[in-house]
Amino acid sequence: MAGQDEKGKEKAPAAPEQPRKLDRREVLMGLSTVPALGLFGYTWQKQRQYQQAKLQAASPTPAAAAGLREINVALLGAGAQGQVLTDAMLRIPGLRFRAVCDVWTEYNQKRVVNILKRFKHEVNGYEDYREMLDKEKELDAVVVATPDFWHAQHATDCLKAGKHVYCEKEMSNTLEGARSMVAAARETGKLLQIGHQRRSNPRYLHAYEKLLGEAKLLGRIVTVNGQWNRGVAPDLGAPDRYAVPEERLEKYGFKNMHQFRNWRWYKGLGGGPIVDLGSHQIDIYSWFLGANPSGVMASGGLLYHDPKTHEWYDTVMAVYDYETAQGPVKAYYQTQTTNGSQGYFENFMGDQGTLVISESELNYAGQLYRDPNAPAWDTWIQKGYITAPKLQEVQAKEDTGAVADVRESVAPDEHKVPVALRDPYHQPHLQNFFDTVRGKAKLNCPPEIAYESAVAVLKVNEAIEAKSRLSFKAGEFEV
Amino acid sequence: MEDGKLSRLPMIAITVLRIFVGWHFLYEGIAKLTSSSWSAAGYLKQARGPFAELFKWLAGQPNLLANADLITMWGLTVVGVLLILGLFTRLASIGAMGFLLMFYFATPPFVGYFYSIPSEGSYLLVNKNLVELSALVVILVTGSGRFAGLDRILHALFARRPRLIAAAGSPTR
Numbered sequence: 228m229a230g231q232d233e234k235g236k237e238k239a240p241a242a243p244e245q246p247r248k249l250d251r252r253e254v255l256m257g258l259s260t261v262p263a264l265g266l267f268g269y270t271w272q273k274q275r276q277y278q279q280a281k282l283q284a285a286s287p288t289p290a291a292a293a294g295l296r297e298i299n300v301a302l303l304g305a306g307a308q309g310q311v312l313t314d315a316m317l318r319i320p321g322l323r324f325r326a327v328c329d330v331w332t333e334y335n336q337k338r339v340v341n342i343l344k345r346f347k348h349e350v351n352g353y354e355d356y357r358e359m360l361d362k363e364k365e366l367d368a369v370v371v372a373t374p375d376f377w378h379a380q381h382a383t384d385c386l387k388a389g390k391h392v393y394c395e396k397e398m399s400n401t402l403e404g405a406r407s408m409v410a411a412a413r414e415t416g417k418l419l420q421i422g423h424q425r426r427s428n429p430r431y432l433h434a435y436e437k438l439l440g441e442a443k444l445l446g447r448i449v450t451v452n453g454q455w456n457r458g459v460a461p462d463l464g465a466p467d468r469y470a471v472p473e474e475r476l477e478k479y480g481f482k483n484m485h486q487f488r489n490w491r492w493y494k495g496l497g498g499g500p501i502v503d504l505g506s507h508q509i510d511i512y513s514w515f516l517g518a519n520p521s522g523v524m525a526s527g528g529l530l531y532h533d534p535k536t537h538e539w540y541d542t543v544m545a546v547y548d549y550e551t552a553q554g555p556v557k558a559y560y561q562t563q564t565t566n567g568s569q570g571y572f573e574n575f576m577g578d579q580g581t582l583v584i585s586e587s588e589l590n591y592a593g594q595l596y597r598d599p600n601a602p603a604w605d606t607w608i609q610k611g612y613i614t615a616p617k618l619q620e621v622q623a624k625e626d627t628g629a630v631a632d633v634r635e636s637v638a639p640d641e642h643k644v645p646v647a648l649r650d651p652y653h654q655p656h657l658q659n660f661f662d663t664v665r666g667k668a669k670l671n672c673p674p675e676i677a678y679e680s681a682v683a684v685l686k687v688n689e690a691i692e693a694k695s696r697l698s699f700k701a702g703e704f705e706v
Numbered sequence: 707m708e709d710g711k712l713s714r715l716p717m718i719a720i721t722v723l724r725i726f727v728g729w730h731f732l733y734e735g736i737a738k739l740t741s742s743s744w745s746a747a748g749y750l751k752q753a754r755g756p757f758a759e760l761f762k763w764l765a766g767q768p769n770l771l772a773n774a775d776l777i778t779m780w781g782l783t784v785v786g787v788l789l790i791l792g793l794f795t796r797l798a799s800i801g802a803m804g805f806l807l808m809f810y811f812a813t814p815p816f817v818g819y820f821y822s823i824p825s826e827g828s829y830l831l832v833n834k835n836l837v838e839l840s841a842l843v844v845i846l847v848t849g850s851g852r853f854a855g856l857d858r859i860l861h862a863l864f865a866r867r868p869r870l871i872a873a874a875g876s877p878t879r
Contacts, residue, residue, distance in 0.1 A: 256855075256858050258858035
């Protein structure tokens, strides 16, 4: 203020005929709204404190307090999936992040390092995973979320360096790669969990153990269908100022930034939507049916997307044959990336009932339909395995004004699976991995299981190319 | 406006209005700045109305989008601070109105448009963006910063200096 006063005096001679009027009143009125800014700062600070408290409350108890041995973890691959896994891991007690490795040092690596630091994990960032393995001697486990074509090398090198590994699916984009991972896990005796996270999801476990295993609600399963429909999404981009230099892209197997960001669409790097999306669900087909498929026919193509930037099929429809202990099963699966309506689910249909299940908590989160001829399900409702049936009402349809005919309204009873997951979708599977590291559990998706799934899924792309039904040979699912 | 000066009470009311509008802008900006992953992309993709194509196109241009995000975050913050302080009030009002116009036209409540995103009320043509925009018009035309705000100090220091001298330039320039 004093400065302004001086300034006022200084300027005064410039306009002698207009005396400056910067009196006390002007200054007071001029500054009268500054306290509002102060109040804003104060309240905002307060609100941030609450947010911080919420963050801290959500972050897990330190290992010592929970009576756990702290597990030292590194994240290898800090992209979208790496972020999802990090968010889930931040809620698991007894983990200590030590390092983050990502070749996109300009962006993804920096982002995840900063997030982890906010949660008080002092992590080092690396571009080269070998350097990380050399320097971070105290690491117990590495979580691999790099593009598919790097999985085999990253996972085997980490296992051979004596680390337990959680590796995202698809296990590998080649079966040789997948086999090398199984071999490395066996050789080193270290744990390798593959990220088919539905295998640890409480709803899927409930369906597998209780509904299908114990109650056998579906009777004899004859057909299965499932899908993952996804709407058109623009290619992923990156601001030029964060672009990865060309030499580095080349060093890590990418031709350009577009390929680096959209590797899932490129042959030799990813496997396309059938592998990205389908592998989760086809894994469930085999798990619930208790068998591996005997053959597959498939049709697919690049029907919509630009072939210059999309090499894999954007649309795939496949039919698997299964020979289960109960008899033959046909299982249909489709994935398309041009219309996202009706989302994703798996639908198991037996002669006594139907089970629709999905990882999604919003849609298809576990419905059962009892065939009118099937034995009553009262016992299972009493046990709490399923909910009581929804009451059926014959009523005018609200939107159309149509009246349902009483004769056609004898629909199967609809029940719900009363199991929900209130944590991030990947948390139980990661928890299962870290529990196993502590010797308190058994892996829900060891490499042998994931290998079977990889064999079944990668065959679809082959069948599309071959334009004919392909059979799985005896022993093809074994390593 | 100089002639038709408002009396003291309305000016106080308008100053309060200015502080609240500024507060709102400042918090919208700060909240975005401190969020780890805020981007306008999702909002832009929902765009309707005459400029929908432009907004959607912008969402698909990573370079432009990154700039648009920065401009939005910092723009809202700076405009908010300026309005609260009553500094460069007219310029800040015009900037704030620009933002509101963009927000209004991104998802306009026109007759015949149906949105699935929940909004905080039911609107027919006029929504809260437009109400806030008209509040800014009042702030703009009444020069509220010159009543209570740093503009008053600036005004006292620099106003009514003979234009001839200003045009000739002071020796320090």
